[in-house]
Structure formats: C-alpha cells, structure tokens
Amino acid sequence: MFDFWSILRRFAYMLFVMWVVATIIFFMFRLMPGSPLTAFIGTTFTDEQHDLLVQRFGLDKSLFEQYSLFLVNTLKGDFGLSFTYNKPVIDMIIEALPNSIILTLFSLLIAYIFGIIAGAYLAWKRATLIEGISIPIVLATRSAPEFWLGMIALALFSFQLDIFPSGGTSAPGVIYASTLDKLLSIDFYHHLILPSLVLALYLQGLPLLLMRSNMLEVMQEDFITMSKMKGLSSWRIVIYHAARNALLPVATAFTLGVGFAFGGNVVIETVFSWPGLGRLLVFAVSASDYPLAQGAFIFLTGILILMNFLADLMYLFLDPRVSYKTAN
Amino acid sequence: MVKRLTTIMIGVMSSILITFFVNSATAEEIRSMKLWAREQAAGPAPHTAALIIAQTLTELGLDISVNAVPWPQMADQVWYKRADPESSWDLTMWQMVSRPERSDPDEFTYNLFHSSTAEKGYNFIGYVDPAYDSLAEEQRRTMDPAARKVLIDQAQQHLHDTAANAYLVHPLLNFAYDNTQFKDGSAIEQAGLGIKNIWTYLNIEPINGNQDIVAQSLDEIQAINPFFISGGTDSWITEIVWDRLLRIAPDGTAQPWAAESFNWVNEQTIDVTLRSGMSWHDGQPVTSEDVIFSFEAPMDAEIVPMYSPFVKNIESMEDLGNNTVRFNLKSANAAFLTSSLAKLNLVPKHHYGPMLEALKGTGNNAETLIEEKRIGSGPFKFVDWRLREQVILEANSNHFNPPKVKRWIMKEVPNVEASLGMFRKGEVNFLTDYKGDPTVLANIVADDGDITLVKSIDVGFQYMAMNQRRAPFDDVNFRRALSLAIDRDVMVNAAWNGNAVKAGSHVSPALSYYHKQGISEFETGVDLAKKILSDAGYTLKGGRLHYPEGVSEKY
Numbered sequence: 001m002f003d004f005w006s007i008l009r010r011f012a013y014m015l016f017v018m019w020v021v022a023t024i025i026f027f028m029f030r031l032m033p034g035s036p037l038t039a040f041i042g043t044t045f046t047d048e049q050h051d052l053l054v055q056r057f058g059l060d061k062s063l064f065e066q067y068s069l070f071l072v073n074t075l076k077g078d079f080g081l082s083f084t085y086n087k088p089v090i091d092m093i094i095e096a097l098p099n100s101i102i103l104t105l106f107s108l109l110i111a112y113i114f115g116i117i118a119g120a121y122l123a124w125k126r127a128t129l130i131e132g133i134s135i136p137i138v139l140a141t142r143s144a145p146e147f148w149l150g151m152i153a154l155a156l157f158s159f160q161l162d163i164f165p166s167g168g169t170s171a172p173g174v175i176y177a178s179t180l181d182k183l184l185s186i187d188f189y190h191h192l193i194l195p196s197l198v199l200a201l202y203l204q205g206l207p208l209l210l211m212r213s214n215m216l217e218v219m220q221e222d223f224i225t226m227s228k229m230k231g232l233s234s235w236r237i238v239i240y241h242a243a244r245n246a247l248l249p250v251a252t253a254f255t256l257g258v259g260f261a262f263g264g265n266v267v268i269e270t271v272f273s274w275p276g277l278g279r280l281l282v283f284a285v286s287a288s289d290y291p292l293a294q295g296a297f298i299f300l301t302g303i304l305i306l307m308n309f310l311a312d313l314m315y316l317f318l319d320p321r322v323s324y325k326t327a328n
Numbered sequence: 329m330v331k332r333l334t335t336i337m338i339g340v341m342s343s344i345l346i347t348f349f350v351n352s353a354t355a356e357e358i359r360s361m362k363l364w365a366r367e368q369a370a371g372p373a374p375h376t377a378a379l380i381i382a383q384t385l386t387e388l389g390l391d392i393s394v395n396a397v398p399w400p401q402m403a404d405q406v407w408y409k410r411a412d413p414e415s416s417w418d419l420t421m422w423q424m425v426s427r428p429e430r431s432d433p434d435e436f437t438y439n440l441f442h443s444s445t446a447e448k449g450y451n452f453i454g455y456v457d458p459a460y461d462s463l464a465e466e467q468r469r470t471m472d473p474a475a476r477k478v479l480i481d482q483a484q485q486h487l488h489d490t491a492a493n494a495y496l497v498h499p500l501l502n503f504a505y506d507n508t509q510f511k512d513g514s515a516i517e518q519a520g521l522g523i524k525n526i527w528t529y530l531n532i533e534p535i536n537g538n539q540d541i542v543a544q545s546l547d548e549i550q551a552i553n554p555f556f557i558s559g560g561t562d563s564w565i566t567e568i569v570w571d572r573l574l575r576i577a578p579d580g581t582a583q584p585w586a587a588e589s590f591n592w593v594n595e596q597t598i599d600v601t602l603r604s605g606m607s608w609h610d611g612q613p614v615t616s617e618d619v620i621f622s623f624e625a626p627m628d629a630e631i632v633p634m635y636s637p638f639v640k641n642i643e644s645m646e647d648l649g650n651n652t653v654r655f656n657l658k659s660a661n662a663a664f665l666t667s668s669l670a671k672l673n674l675v676p677k678h679h680y681g682p683m684l685e686a687l688k689g690t691g692n693n694a695e696t697l698i699e700e701k702r703i704g705s706g707p708f709k710f711v712d713w714r715l716r717e718q719v720i721l722e723a724n725s726n727h728f729n730p731p732k733v734k735r736w737i738m739k740e741v742p743n744v745e746a747s748l749g750m751f752r753k754g755e756v757n758f759l760t761d762y763k764g765d766p767t768v769l770a771n772i773v774a775d776d777g778d779i780t781l782v783k784s785i786d787v788g789f790q791y792m793a794m795n796q797r798r799a800p801f802d803d804v805n806f807r808r809a810l811s812l813a814i815d816r817d818v819m820v821n822a823a824w825n826g827n828a829v830k831a832g833s834h835v836s837p838a839l840s841y842y843h844k845q846g847i848s849e850f851e852t853g854v855d856l857a858k859k860i861l862s863d864a865g866y867t868l869k870g871g872r873l874h875y876p877e878g879v880s881e882k883y
Contacts, residue, residue: 033404034398034400034401034404035400035404035408038399038400038403038407038408039400041407042557043424043435044450045450046449046637047449048629048633048636049629049633049636049637052629052633053633056691056693081696084550084558085550086551086556086695086698087696092715095715096715096716154745154746154749158753159749159753162753165755166749166753166755167739167741167743167746167750168717168718168740168741169717170714170717170718171755172540172542172737172755172756173540173542173718173720173735173737175712175720176714270742270743271743271746272743272746273717273739273740273741273742273743275714275715275716275717280716283548286400
C-alpha cells in the first residue's frame with residue numbers, strides 16, 4: 001500500500017513549497033507600502049531614536065542580507081522579536097493559539113456533525129418542499145457576512161436576552177493561574193458558545209452541500225440499486241452504504257478546515273473580542289510588524305501544508321482506489 | 329505724418345498685444361493635487377472634512393482629489409517622503425491627540441514649527457521662519473507665566489498670519505459612566521483631557537455594591553513598562569501604576585505629587601523634595617536614590633531610548649539629603665516641570681537597577697523587559713495582564729492618595745458596537761474609548777437614563793497641513809487663501825456633527841490660560857480667498873488657477 005519513495009517525494013515537495021511561501025512572504029511585506037517605523041512617529045521622535053530603531057529592526061542591512069538571516073533563523077525556529085510588542089514571536093503565537101484552535105475546532109465539529117447529518121437528510125428528501133426551503137436557507141447562511149451574523153447574534157442573545165456574555169474569554173476581573181486553568185473553566189465555555197455557534201452557522205454550508213451532492217451521486221450508483229434489490233432497509237442503505245462513500249470528500253474538507261482553524265477567524269474574533277491568532281495577524285500586517293507577520297504566516301502555512309499532506313495520507317486508508325504505487 | 333503716427337500706433341498696439349500674450353504664456357497652471365486622508369471607516373469626521381475641503385478648493389480653480397489610505401501608508405508618505413521632489417505630498421489631513429503633557433503649550437509650539445525639526449522631526453510641513461524660531465525659543469526660556477503668555481499669544485498670531493496650518497477644529501471628547509454604579513458627578517474633568525484621567529480614577533465613588541472601575545479600550549495594549557512609551561492606551565496604565573514627582577492637575581498645571589514641594593533656586597536649578605513615608609508596591613521605602621535612578625536610567629539612550637529626550641536638558645543631579653534632590657539644567661526651560669518632572673516614571677532602583685545592568689551590551693533595551701512583578705509606587709498596583717484581553721490593577725491602600733474603588737480593570741474590546749453594548753449592559757461601567765458616532769452615544773444616553781455623559785474640549789486639534797517645500801505652498805498668500813476658504817462652521821457642523829469647536833491655533837481653548845482670546849474667530853469664505861489670490865497675482869484661466877507671472881513649479 002505504501003510506496004516509500006513517492007511519500008518521500010511528497011515530503012520534499014512540501015519543503016519546497018514552504019521555502020517558496022517563506023520567500024514570497026518575506027518580500028511581500030517589505031515591498032508593501034508602509035514602514036514599521038511609522039508606529040513610532042511622535043512629536044518627540046528624534047533622529048537618534050529613529051536610527052536606533054532601524055538598527056534594531058535590522059533594516060539597515062541590505063535586502064539580501066536580511067533575507068539570508070531570515071532563512072537561517074527560520075530554520076533554527078527563531079522568528080525574532082515583534083517590533084511592536086518586543087516579545088518573542090513564537091511566544092505570542094503560542095499564547096494566541098489555544099484560543100483560536102478551540103474556537104474554530106469547536107465550530108468545525110458542530111458545523112460538520114450538523115452538516116453531514118443534514119446533508120444526508122436533504123439528499124434523501126430530494127425533490128420535496130423541505131429541500132426547496134432548506135437549500136436557499138443554507139445558501140443564505142453561507143453568503144451572509146459573518147460580521148453581520150455575529151452582530152445580530154450579539155445584539156439578540158447577549159444584549160437583549162442576556163443569555164450569553166458579549167465578548168472576551170472571561171468575565172472582567174477574573175484571573176486564572178494558568179492557561180490550562182482557563183481552558184478547563186466553565187466561564188470560558190460560556191464565553192465560547194456564542195462565537196462558535198455563529199462561526200458554525202457560517203461553516204456548516206460547506207459540509208452540508210458537499211455531503212448532499214455526494215450522496216445524490218452515490219445514490220445513483222449501481223451498488224445502491226443492487227442493495228435496494230437485495231431488500232436492504234433504507235436506513236442501512238443510506239447510512240452504511242451511501243453515506244460512507246459520500247463522506248470521503250467531506251473528510252478531506254474537514255482536515256483542511258482544521259488546518260485553517262489554526263489561523264483563527266479575524267471577523268469573529270473582532271466581533272466577539274476573542275483574543276485569537278486572526279486578530280494578531282491582521283494587526284501585524286497593518287502595523288508592518290515584519291517578524292510577527294512573517295512568523296505567524298509561516299507557522300500557518302506549515303500547519304496547512306501538513307494538514308494537506310495528512311489529508312492525502314488519510315485517503316490511502318479510506319479509499320482503496322487510491323494508491324501511491326507507481327504504475328509499472 | 330499720418331503714416332508715421334499710424335506706424336507708432338501699430339508699434340505701441342503690437343507691444344501691448346505681445347506683452348499680453350507673452351505674459352499669459354508665462355502664467356503656469358497650478359498642477360492637480362492630492363489631499364491625503366484616512367479612510368472613511370477609520371475616521372469619518374476628518375474624511376468628510378477632506379471631501380468638503382476638496383470641493384471648496386475646487387471653487388478656487390484648483391484640481392484637488394482626496395486620496396484615502398490607511399494610516400501607516402499616509403504616515404509613510406507624509407513623514408518619510410516629505411522632501412522627495414518626485415513623490416512628496418501636497419496636502420494632508422492630520423491630527424494631534426490629547427495627552428497630559430500637552431497641557432503645557434511648549435510641546436506643540438516648539439516641536440511642530442521650529443526649523444530644527446523640519447528635516448526629520450515633527451515639523452514635517454517644512455515651516456521655516458527665523459522670526460518664529462526666536463519666539464519659540466524665547467517662550468521656552470521665559471519662566472514668568474505672564475510674560476510667557478504674551479510670547480505664546482504672539483506665536484499663535486504669527487502662525488495664523490502666515491497660515492502655517494489650516495486649523496479646523498478641536499474635537500469634543502466624549503466619555504461616559506454608568507451612574508447606577510458610580511455616584512453621579514464624582515468624576516473630575518481635566519483641562520483638555522475630559523474625565524478619563526487619574527483624578528477621576530482616584531475620586532470616583534462606587535455605589536450599589538459596585539467596587540471596580542471596568543473600562544474598555546479599542547486598541548491593543550502593547551506593553552506595561554515604565555521605560556517604554558508604547559501607545560496612548562498603554563500610558564493610561566503606566567500613569568497610575570507608577571508615580572511621578574509632579575502631576576498635571578485638573579487645571580492643566582504641574583503640581584507636586586510624589587514631591588512634597590519644589591523650589592526654583594535659579595533659572596537652571598530646581599530643588600525637589602520627595603514626600604516622606606512613600607513605599608513601593610513591594611513594601612520598600614521610596615528614597616532620593618530611587619528618584620535619581622529614575623532620571624539617570626533614561627540618560628542612556630541605548631537602554632531607555634523613548635524617555636531620553638526628556639532628560640536631555642539635565643546636566644546633573646545632586647542628593648542634598650533630607651529627601652531633597654537638586655536638578656541642574658543645561659538651559660532654562662519653562663516646560664521642564666511638565667515635560668520632565670511630570671512625565672518620568674519613578675522606579676525602584678533595587679528592582680530595575682539590576683535588570684537594566686543586565687541589558688547592557690546585549691543589543692536589547694529596556695523596552696524588551698517583560699517581567700511578572702512590575703513594581704511602582706502608584707495608587708494602583710499591577711495584578712494581572714492577559715494579553716489582548718484584559719488588565720487588572722488593584723488599589724494601593726498604602727498610597728498617600730488611595731482610590732475609592734477596589735480595582736481598575738480594562739477590557740480590550742476591538743469592536744465599537746460591542747463595547748457600546750457592553751456598556752449599556754453594565755459589563756463595562758466606564759466608556760473610556762469610544763470612537764463611534766457621538767450622535768449615537770447621545771441618543772443612547774437619552775434612552776437609557778442611567779448613563780452620565782461628559783463632553784470636554786480636546787487639547788488636541790484636527791487640521792489640514794500643506795507641504796511648504798513645494799510651490800505654491802511656499803507662498804504665504806496662497807496658504808492664507810486656502811485656509812481662509814474653508815468655512816469652519818461647516819467643518820464643525822457638517823463634518824464633526826456639532827461634536828467639536830472651531831480651531832484657529834495649536835493652543836486649545838481647553839488651556840484657558842494660554843489660549844489667545846479670539847484666535848478661533850476669523851472671517852472665512854471662497855470670495856475672501858479669491859480676493860487674496862487675485863491680489864497676489866494668481867489668475868483664473870479656463871476655470872483653472874494659474875501662478876503669478878514668472879513663477880513656475882518644477883514638479
């Protein structure tokens with residue numbers, strides 16, 4: 001089943017892609033208009049301070065020199081210090097990561113579980129009124145701007161009905177001894193529900209429609225007709241035979257979705273004041289905080305490529321039609 | 329005879345005609361120009377103002393288009409490309425925001441217009457005027473307030489007469505608090521800053537079971553570090569965790585705080601006596617050694633770069649004993665009290681001394697100090713900071729002026745509407761960073777009935793700047809025409825929706841002592857501007873304004 005060399009080749013491609021992405025990121029930020037020094041402009045900003053900053057940011061070196069340093073440091077795992085926060089970039093990413101991952105994974109799970117079941121159900125309910133109403137609703141949730149959905153949810157469930165808190169990961173004034181304590185507290189999950197439901201509402205469109213269209217295709221297959229002829233119950237046909245086969249693309253989408261989960265979602269994070277990686281990224285780019293932006297983007301790229309690779313491998317197990325054996 | 333007369337007539341007529349054509353051929357058309365501004369969402373009022381201004385200037389015969397870009401790009405263009413002949417800027421919207429140290433007019437009077445800061449400093453407009461330079465330098469040296477006021481009045485008038493900037497408005501600051509959680513009227517207004525200031529934090533009375541101030545901020549907090557000037561929001565925190573020798577009082581003057589008293593021995597020597605009985609948050613006593621350390625550390629610009637300009641004028645310091653420290657200045661500076669003694673944070677030598685020593689030679693500076701304890705002597709103690717979420721401070725009961733609340737909490741809420749909703753709900757009880765539409769806030773206050781809104785005139789201002797290195801802005805008449813064409817009432821009412829007052833100088837009416845009476849009232853109008861332009865030799869041809877004869881632009 002495994003062809004060692006082709007997997008190794010895939011791995012080499014991964015490294016190549018990482019290098020290309022890192023290079024593009026490096027040059028992209030430096031060629032963008034704006035400079036990291038504009039954040040420091042003030043009435044008492046002196047020449048000496050300016051020169052010190054230029055030196056500290058390494059901007060006095062030639063572009064090629066900066067690039068080589070950047071590559072070497074990245075390989076060592078050193079993403080440098082953030083220009084604005086003066087903290088190690090790695091620390092900042094790791095601090096923001098649990099918040100992002102938990103939010104998006106939660107939302108993904110809710111979205112996918114709901115989407116798969118609803119998608120299978122709607123495929124079964126082909127050409128009925130239920131389908132006629134549901135599909136436009138699903139499309140509407142997918143097209144509606146997340147910001148708007150979030151603000152409505154906030155206004156309704158938080159401000160009007162006061163069921164959920166309106167932002168952050170905890171009530172004001174609460175102190176946790178450690179991140180783990182925070183992640184295990186009820187308050188954290190109370191704050192998590194609204195943002196993850198809103199995000200799930202947006203995300204469920206994809207698995208639902210994907211599952212439904214795959215199911216419709218699979219239901220046309222000969223082996224389904226065969227099962228019907230064999231007299232199997234509809235339940236058994238739908239779940240055991242059809243759904244399992246229709247799930248493959250959804251599984252891939254889920255794996256990729258997990259990869260994107262690491263990047264957080266800047267819109268949801270802004271509406272619900274959630275301190276995730278999405279907001280951090282947007283801030284880093286707009287402030288021209290090169291180390292932070294580079295570090296965060298490379299980190300995310302790495303995760304995405306890894307998840308992509310895992311998705312590929314997963315297919316090997318799930319779909320016996322796929323094999324990495326080279327043709328003779 | 330007739331033939332000769334005719335020839336002479338033809339000769340005279342031709343000369344007149346030739347002169348006419350030659351003159352009109354040398355009158356150059358003024359180029360199309362861009363007015364830089366921030367995007368609508370980032371600053372709706374200045375953006376609207378820019379659109380109105382562009383329209384107004386078009387009536388004068390200029391071709392102006394508004395170029396709305398994010399702040400970093402705008403700053404990059406205006407600041408770093410200020411003298412670049414090819415790609416420099418012509419007109420830009422700009423602003424100065426309120427800060428406590430701006431209660432003394434020196435910062436704006438000097439740093440914004442003195443020729444020494446034109447090349448790389450804050451005089452990015454390129455205003456170079458030797459007469460003004462002497463005014464700015466003299467006001468800095470004049471210790472007697474009455475004499476200094478005369479000079480600052482003159483400075484304001486001079487800048488107005490030479491149209492250094494087109495001042496538009498001083499915005500109104502809007503702050504609100506929940507009056508079911510705080511006693512109505514117990515907040516204190518500080519000149520030019522509104523009720524968001526340390527005096528309010530110390531004085532506001534919590535009621536109905538409430539014990540804390542829960543404030544909000546739209547921006548991220550970057551650092552809580554007494555050696556780092558990292559941003560407006562960060563300074564709200566450093567201001568109350570660390571003390572200063574003096575503080576800016578609600579009336580805008582620098583008054584003793586950690587110092588018991590101060591005495592000017594002569595123009596360049598000041599003795600400051602430290603209040604006795606003060607202790608750091610870790611229990612150790614505050615001594616004159618700590619005071620000297622606090623002012624010495626920033627003198628090393630490599631270790632504490634941000635604060636080093638504010639101690640540059642200090643020649644030396646002596647410990648005179650009896651808790652008194654003598655500061656010997658290099659030159660007399662009337663703003664020393666505000667710009668140094670009321671600005672530098674007092675830090676414990678026993679805690680920060682070793683840390684700063686360890687930094688020497690590492691290539692890092694004090695801004696990279698990340699520590700758990702953060703020890704100061706201020707009325708609030710640092711407790712906890714969950715990055716990008718909230719900061720918690722606790723009242724320091726040992727302080728000589730302890731607050732009435734138990735805790736000062738600040739939540740980071742990056743979304744204006746969410747912060748408003750939280751405030752109405754009571755989750756946040758002090759609206760400290762509202763950047764939305766003031767009309768919306770006013771309506772909410774009217775609807776809810778349990779909110780106290782306080783509007784105050786900002787010490788800062790909003791203006792349109794002109795790049796005076798480039799023609800036609802090097803002509804004072806052209807600048808005056810542009811500035812006077814803009815109707816300031818329209819600015820206040822149409823762009824700022826009534827949430828501002830007219831501005832005519834860099835000294836806000838909030839600084840009632842130094843603001844020149846009547847400087848914000850002046851005649852404006854397109855007709856007035858047109859007259860100034862035509863008197864100066866500018867002409868309109870084909871609807872476009874042309875330079876006077878012989879003047880050309882090189883761009």
